[in-house]
Amino acid sequence: MRAPERPTFESEASKTIYQYVERHGTAARHRIREMTSLSPEEFRSELEGLESKGYLEESGGTVRLALDVGSVEEYETDAETYLIRPGRNRDFDGLVETIREVTSKESYVVAESVAEQLLYEDAVTRHNTVESRVFFVATIDDEVAGWVHLDLPQVEKLRETAQLTVGVRPDHRRRGVGDALLTRGVDWAEANGYRKVYNSVPATNDEALAFLEGHGWNTEGIRRNHYTIDGEFIDEVLMAYTF
Template sequence: MKGRLEFTHDDRRRIYDCVKRRGETNREEVRTQLGIDPRGFRHHVAILRGDGHIETDGEKLRVSIDDGVRDEFGSDRLEFDIRLAGREDRSGILGAIRRVTDEADCVVAESVTAEIVFRDALLWTNELELRVFFVATVQGEVVGWAHIDASNVDKRDHVAELTVGVLEEYRDHGIGSRLLSCSLEWAADNGYEKVYSSVPSSNEDARSFLEQRGWRVEAVREDHYKLADEYLDEVMMAYEL
């Protein structure tokens, strides 16, 4: 990912970092958390918006998708972008997850789609949880995602859960590796110590993908999933940051 942005005022940096960490969040929640007076907060948000660092939507704030959160990659075969997802990516992410889960057993990813549909939102944060997405796009179309589900509960705020997937026709171009790297970098930058992923034992491709990149099997829960009347183990994999 791109290097840290420089700001001329510390409160602007704090506002930007808070919004980037949360994904999309309420103005007043950010202001209250940072303890900035209302007038000063409005002033700093106006400057951040004018400089193109953040976007506003009513009472919502989010980091501009083109501001320090986009990386371009490519080869002779394919060019793609990796960036923090925005609200406009909702349908693309849902479509990508559904296609990937149709091809392989991805139980956690299926539950993510249910959450997005139920809440009618892509990114959210509250006193208990924080969820953000990174997307991989080719010519503006979502071809892969990484989803981070992080806890705000004190006893679990050092760990985060990850799901990652790429459409079959776009694999073997390094997209999955880049999504994984960006997600781990985000988690490390935001103070998480460990990231984990739960994989059905039948999904050997997913397990191999993670193992080749330094993840380890932390535990196995026998017969944890029941798919098409078949009991499958849950393989819990972890990466220490």
């Protein structure tokens, strides 16, 4: 487990290849080669260099980001068994559906914006010189039941704080899934040198505020009338967990 380090490149060609894969989440090897003006030998050398640095990985002709953000953990409850693991691009549809289901039933504006960003960028994981984005998902029978997301700025003055969102489909609540997801995200941030994680929640979302408070989060500030929800001005509560 390690925090994503800002990528560096030995050539403009390797930077171009990496950026293409990073923007698409995954990419077919032959499409990447077509996009470059490199000979097959040059392309192979540049791709192998990126793989040796741990930036990219390839399987069966598909190239993807190779971010090491942890392992798969299995949990058992009286009702079901679920896994918590790093999110991958194959989780894209399930992630968006889960976030939208959660935010359709309760006000969670930051999570709504995460879903819209996923749709706009068409990629689960991002890692470049400006930002990194990491997801852990809870899956039941290989279906996404919940998520925890960490937005990790690469700007030096912000690199010790991370924004976190977390949510679980209503049908899978009260079974410890949300607790395990939040713990996974917070533990990952602490193990990788972050000093604070924060979340922003509308003041009317009592369940989310109680959930965070129950896990040791504190109110760091309130922005008055920050949201307009159903025609009403609603305060934003800034919650934080400091290590």
